[in-house]
Amino acid sequence: MKRFTLLLTGVLLLHAQASEPSVFGAGNLDSDQPYGLTSTEKKIVENRQNLLSTKQKSQENSAQLQSLRERIDGLQTIIEGLTEKAQSNKINLDALASEQNSTALRDQKIAALEEALRAQETNIASLKALLQTLATQVDAISADYVSKDEYNQLVNEVNAFKRDLSKTLKSVSTESAGDPYASKSSKALAAEAKENYDKLYFKDSIPIYEELIRRNYKPAYANFMLAEMWHYRKDWSKALSYYKESASRYDKASYMPKLMLHSAECMQHLGDTDNARKFLQSLRAKYPQSAEAAEAETLLNTL
16 A cells, blocks of 8 residues: 555656646747747747748838838929929020020020029939939848739839939920820829819820820829729729729729729629629728728628
């Protein structure tokens, strides 16, 4: 009996020693510094840390991409302003140069305009250098984990902006023969397109938005506006293709609820009720407070 008691005591002591680490946190995967892990548990912790690191890096890169996009938009606005001023100065300079009589005042005006044009060319050159810096930053981000679509979109925007700068540096007043939009800035065209859209002059608005897409000027919005006009005209297939392109370029735009609702309507008319239902459910879940979510609820009841 005594021998059995000693044996039982030894077993209990061994069990207590074996259990002791877990009491102090060994094997606790939720601990900040887990210890006493099996090889499988170590792999779980390693994978969890890798996922967390990747998530943080992705968030940081997304923020950097958004910042770069905003800076590119700002540069685009600046270059448009410089281009408009340069064009105006060039016109005034040509008008003065065509005058027959030379006066001191005329010569002073010509000198002032020539100096203004030189300053504008210098400013444009500085913007080109700054854009190159942005392009270098984009390349640096591409070495890390980022969304492929988002990265490609930004690269396209940078390259398009480089082309615009090159054209401006060569000549700020050159017009392409037969091109009705050559003399107009993208900003002016965008305002004209929106004005025609508001008046329902779609015949005039559509080609302008197509030109803005060719210039890569706010292409996500231009595709959305084209989609809206084809949706209004009940060309469901064409509208859906533009909605898809718009969303692929920028899926955080303020018009996304309307884009999702109208995409679902296009799908419904094309007989794709399953995807229409998914879009409506997604719209309702992602933008529950939007007016489009209420319309989605009504439309869901009809599918």
